[in-house]
Amino acid sequence: MPSEAFSARLPETDRTRHRRLREQGSLERADLDAILDAGFVCHLGVVVEGRPLVVPTVYGRDERQLYVHGSVASRSLAGDLPVCVTVTHIDGLVLARSVFEHGVNYRSAVIHGDARKVTDPEEKLEGLRRLTEHATPGQWSYARRPNRKELAATTLLALSLEEASVKIRTGAPDDGDGPDAELGLWAGVLPLTSVWGEPVADPALPSDTAVPGHIARRAGTRHG
Amino acid sequence: MPSEAFSARLPETDRTRHRRLREQGSLERADLDAILDAGFVCHLGVVVEGRPLVVPTVYGRDERQLYVHGSVASRSLAGDLPVCVTVTHIDGLVLARSVFEHGVNYRSAVIHGDARKVTDPEEKLEGLRRLTEHATPGQWSYARRPNRKELAATTLLALSLEEASVKIRTGAPDDGDGPDAELGLWAGVLPLTSVWGEPVADPALPSDTAVPGHIARRAGTRHG
Structure with missing residues (x-):
């Protein structure tokens, strides 16, 4: 393994070159x-x-x-x-005017x-x-x-x-400035968010076992 | 493609047989x-x-x-x-007493x-x-x-x-009835939930465009 640090730019190879999008x-x-x-x-x-x-x-x-x-x-x-x-x-559904422009x-x-x-x-x-x-x-x-x-x-x-x-x-979707914008349809994004819930104790645990801070603090925070 | 319906049981093949767990x-x-x-x-x-x-x-x-x-x-x-x-x-992190029993x-x-x-x-x-x-x-x-x-x-x-x-x-984790249960550590699950957010309108949209019901109704519901 080379000892020098990685470059801040990822190398472009046949496998990583972005072809379509x-x-x-x-x-x-x-x-x-x-x-x-x-x-x-x-x-x-x-x-x-x-x-x-x-x-x-x-x-x-x-x-x-x-x-x-x-x-x-x-x-x-x-x-x-x-x-x-x-x-x-996954951050949300992209709901365009046309099915073709739908995406994620x-x-x-x-x-x-x-x-x-x-x-x-x-x-x-x-x-x-x-x-x-x-x-x-x-x-x-x-x-x-x-x-x-x-x-x-x-x-x-x-x-x-x-x-x-x-x-x-x-x-937003990409068809906001094309002919489909005239259709009068709603378009936008339906966001999707992942959230950590409240810790659920193992039923086998004595009931006085405290949830450690590093776990308890996470409840309600966003993941992803 | 065969015309009869699939069986309610999935076929066990070399690829689908559950080896480890x-x-x-x-x-x-x-x-x-x-x-x-x-x-x-x-x-x-x-x-x-x-x-x-x-x-x-x-x-x-x-x-x-x-x-x-x-x-x-x-x-x-x-x-x-x-x-x-x-x-x-992904439904949550399984936080066991031992690192070995950790899972998802x-x-x-x-x-x-x-x-x-x-x-x-x-x-x-x-x-x-x-x-x-x-x-x-x-x-x-x-x-x-x-x-x-x-x-x-x-x-x-x-x-x-x-x-x-x-x-x-x-x-819950699997080490609730083993020797590690004596360690006095908290163990349990930290749940992870995906939730649909409020629709975000495309900025190109006329401001009076209503969000259709099939999209609006989804906000706040669970995904996954």
Whole structure:
């Protein structure tokens, strides 16, 4: 892995060049980082016997790579695994005058690369720390950490964040200045928001167990 | 395509058999239908030059097949395309006593098959109707429908709903009756909910344009 920092611009490759909707593409690494930091579940794509397989799984990251919980890859992974990891946030429905101009406001990151199975116990522990803290900040120092046996039973993949394609759509429909604007139809966006609810205690818990602050504080805040 | 109705039980195949987390797998077609009906964005996986590619896109369905907006496949699709379409709803974080038992409450459907490019204009129109109504019930009879040119410019894929894998996780963490329960830590679920917001009118719209009821009624309701 190169030691220099990634450039603030994402590299344009055959896989990341924006073909169809150039206006929606971003090559800013800051946009990639923001999309990754806003979520905790990705869709991991692999090829199994020549066919695609896409499964949801959790992830975390550091500056240079994504850590992905990789039970899908645990079957028989020798060497690096070609993967595509996609993180998507849906921000709303774009309701245009014409069906053709309908769409979705969204932010998505598509990361291409060869995933490496993390085998070094120290790196695995650090990867799981990143993953845990990514989903629930504060939880790594609160919960019981993995022991040697649990660590061995966990499959963790690492994927470089070097090659990624970012797409973002925001705002109103695109047919507000065309002939369809004369139709007199309502057009706009129906926003969609994800919100964290109130913590629900495990029924097995003694009733006087306090919800820790790092979890309680999240209730009512926005996710995505 | 066979003319008889699908069985209420999903077929168990090498691809859909639940290997790791049997308790989370469902073979009920009703569970598949409910997961599909609760969302409108899927992750479409294809193989491009031997590597996986996963992109978010919108879908609709009838009783037997999924219709997927397939610009990803528009490049050069001759014949059927091996795809994997995954729909995931995230319901909350499962915060256990141990990091190892952490997880996510979710519902996901993974559909395997060979997608067919819809070419017949009548079927394409019907597929787009399903897709439009799936995302926004009532919109097909409100918005201007696709004309011949727009129809030709749209790539629509059809995928049989025959082979699918459904996984559902609900409820509390699994370590409430193990030795970690003695640690005195809080454990439970932090729920995550998606909610439709108030419609945001296109700024290009005359200010007296009323929001139609089928859109206005959705504000404040739950999605997912």
